[in-house]
Structures are given as structure tokens and as C-alpha cells.
């Protein structure tokens with residue numbers, strides 16, 4: 090029998106391997122991945138009440154709201170960003186709309202979203218990628234009502250007050266399936282790129298549809314030729 094925690098562990102491991110981070114801690118949304126990351130920085134006294142964080146004027150509304158909810162201030166900047174942006178002066182990156190291999194930036198805190206309109210569209214869910222073992226351990230407890238990851242709740246000795254922000258095994262298993270499909274998709278894209286432009290005229294419709302996902306300029310160019 091597969092235990093719930095094994096599915097969660099497996100999903101976290103696969104995503105962190107794909108992204109290039111040491112740890113991946115799943116949660117119930119990208120917003121809450123951001124919330125818990127900010128909270129951790131406050132607990133570490135890296136941030137304090139009233140500090141100002143700079144974010145793009147155009148981003149998802151939960152980002153400024155989460156900052157305010159945690160007693161921090163916002164400076165909006167009219168910046169252009171593509172897929173991922175850094176939240177100064179922290180080392181947090183909001184990568185809710187970027188999901189590519191090796192996307193993780195060393196020693197950063199990387200926020201992912203698996204909301205239904207994102208690349209890995211589980212429906213709802215998020216993850217924090219980090220290289221920091223202490224942060225990973227804190228997040229594992231914080232997202233699951235203070236529970237330690239591999240200890241039965243009846244004998245667990247709680248260290249912190251946690252939050253109810255965990256990912257369910259059902260969501261994690263859907264994530265594993267989607268990740269597999271995504272890998273297959275990228276294999277096709279890679280093959281097409283390798284074969285050069287002349288291949289485009291023979292691309293079957295199904296593959297063309299797969300490639301419609303904005304993966305890169307070359308693929309876009311190929312697609313334009315066959316539309």
C-alpha cells in the first residue's frame with residue numbers, strides 16, 4: 090500500500106529535481122507558498138513589520154494583499170517581467186507563471202503555482218523551492234498545522250503553531266501525472282528543434298497543438314509556417 094506521505098514526498102522530490110533545488114515543500118496554493126516564505130523571513134528577523142517590498146505594478150492581486158496582511162509595505166514599480174520576478178529586497182522569486190527545467194536560482198526562495206491556468210495545472214496548489222534545510226523543515230511543519238513530516242500526529246511533539254495549508258495526496262498524484270506528460274511534450278519539442286525548420290511542414294496536428302504552448306521562439310516560428 091502506498092502511504093499518503095509517499096505521494097507527497099514523491100511529487101516534491103520530482104519537482105525539486107526538475108527545477109534544480111535541494112528541497113520542494115508543497116502547499117495548497119502559490120499565494121500560501123508566498124505567505125509562508127514571508128512569514129519565515131519575519132521569524133528569522135530578515136524582515137520586520139513595516140519593511141517595504143518592491144513588486145511589479147502588474148502582478149497577481151494576492152501578492153500585494155499577502156504583503157499587507159503580514160504587516161509589510163509595498164512599493165509598486167513599473168517593471169517589465171517575463172515568467173518570474175524577484176521581490177526586492179528579499180531572495181524570493183515569484184515564479185507562478187514560469188515552469189521550466191532547471192529554473193531554480195541557487196540559494197533563492199522560489200514560489201510555484203499549480204493553479205488551473207498555470208503550466209502544471211493541477212487546479213490548485215503551490216510549492217516553495219529552497220536550498221535551505223532549516224527553512225524546508227520549518228515549512229513542512231508550518232503548512233500542516235505544526236505536524237512533523239514523518240511522525241504520526243498522535244505521538245508528535247509540536248514545536249510551532251502551524252497553518253492549514255497542505256497539499257492533498259490527490260493533488261500531488263495529479264501533479265505527478267502532469268509532470269510526466271510535460272516531460273514527454275518537451276521531448277517532442279526538443280526533437281523538432283534538433284531537426285530544424287524543414288520538419289515543420291510535416292508536423293501532425295496533435296503535435297502542433299502540443300507545441301502551441303509558448304515554449305520558445307523557434308517552435309513559434311515553426312508553428313507560424315504551418316498555420
Ligand SMILES: Cc1ncc(COP(=O)(O)O)c(C=O)c1O
Nearest residue numbers: 118119120149183185202203204
Ligand atoms: C504572478 C502570480 N503570482 C502568484 C500567483 C498566486 O498563485 P495561486 O493562484 O496558486 O495562489 C499567481 C496566480 O494566479 C500569479 O499569476
